[in-house]
Amino acid sequence: MLYQFYVLSERGDAIISRHYRGALPKDSAVIFFKHVMASGHDALPPALILDGINFFHIFINGLYFLATTPENAAPGSMIDFLLRLTVLFKDYCGVLTEEAIRTNFVLIYELLDEVLDFGYPQGTETERLKAHVFSEPIEVHKRDVLQQAARWGSRMLNRKTVSSRETDRPIALSVKKEKKRKNEIFVDLLERVTVLFGRTGEVLKSEVDGAIVMKSFLKGEPVLHLALNEDLVIGDGQGAAHRYGVRVEDMNFHHQVGAQDFERTRELVFPAPQGEFTVLNYRVSDCGKLPFRVFPFLEAGRGERSLELSIKLRADFPPENVATTVEVCVPLPPTTSSVGTEHGGFGLPGVSTEFIQSKHLLLWTIEQFQGGSERQLRLHISLDESRSPYTMYQVGPISVEFDLPMYACSGVNIRSFRVTERDPRYSPARWIRYVTRSRSYVARIGL
Secondary structure (H helix, E strand, O other): OOEEEEEEOOOEEEEEEEOOOOOOOHHHHOOOOOOOOHHHOOOOOEEEOOOOOEEEEEEEEEEEEEEEOOOOOHHHHHHHHHHHHHHHHHHHHHOOOHHHHOOHHHHHHHHHHHHHHOOEOOOOOHHHHHHOOOOOOOOOHHHHHHHHHHHHHHHHOOOOOHHHHHHHOOOOOOOHHHOOOOOOEEEEEOOOOOEEOOOOOOOOEEEEEEEEEEEOOOOOEEEEEEEEOEEEEEEOOOHHHHHHOOEEEEEEOOOOOOOHHHHHEEEEEOOOOOOOEEEEEEEEEEOOOEEEEEEEEEOOOOOOOOEEEEEEEOOOOOOOOEEEEEEEEEEEEEEEEEEEEOOOOOOOEEEEEEOOOOOOEEEEEEEEEEOOOEEEEEEEEOOOOOOOHHHHHHHOOOEEEEEEOOOOHHHHHOOEEEEEEOOOOOOOOEEEEEEEEEEEEOOOOOO
């Protein structure tokens, strides 16, 4: 049971505030944010106790979604409820940003009145709430999505593709808007990669957490047919498929998904709910097709107060794919005074390096990284004092962040996707996208 619910900005402003019971002080959000400022956002656990109050929060897109209660509530249930609220707000507002929440605050309060009854969570299904919500959403687009679409529009878009901002619109609430909207559905196969390279370049750990997420703007009551690759093996399979197929450690499905024949046909059949929903989640413990390889080499410089670090970053995905916003982060010793760089990216658009002395970090940013290519960077590190063997160990490990569209490194793919309805003329637009992102892509540095 929730006693209070807040949506806070990164500055601590209470954008949304709802008090369901009078047992807790009204400045609970101030108590929470003082703790955030004192301990730092990165060190903040999702559940904590302050002044006898249980705080549960999630941080998404620069916003804190916060729930409080004096009771001994289950942290998993509270966090799951907050996550479901964020999906609900995104379905009705289109995007989940501070501007969208502020602009649609009347709609947000109306949703909270339907979802929470005197602090007790009720149903959070987007389709069910449409009959009880009457405030029309005001569309707000994400600026970063618009900028990315403009930058990549001439290269990535053609008559068979649409901009990613097409999904950043709310579901239709009125009958008038229902008739005007496009009849379409968006399917995303999202994968987050966790990789750890050893000092000699060997792969110590590789894992993929994947999900198939849909956002439906379909009219009527259609049925979705989603088929995955036939060589998919879940768990400990047997036969040729187990030896040569794509092995998935585990997989779980949405509660409305019919998976009765999935073992035999690898096809899922389920009704299409409104808004955004996750069809399935899966995990692959051994990723055979790593998108990037990192080859660092550290050595002593010519002087007693210098180090030399060479980094080679190689893209092992097909040349027709292009990774966006590749950022390489290199931690440096606290005694670092300056860093000189040498790489072949000077004069090329979208390649830059930045030394952040206050955090002892060097950031190497590459906006466009084509598959099959490689980039090299050499750092000349100047120190305030003479180096020691311990100084060498203060360099690294190197972390890489990237977004790789239209690529799935696990081997899981969508074989077919159909939408059926009673009317034979029913023909909605179907958009499918693959995205691979780094979750923790780390390389240790060899000496």
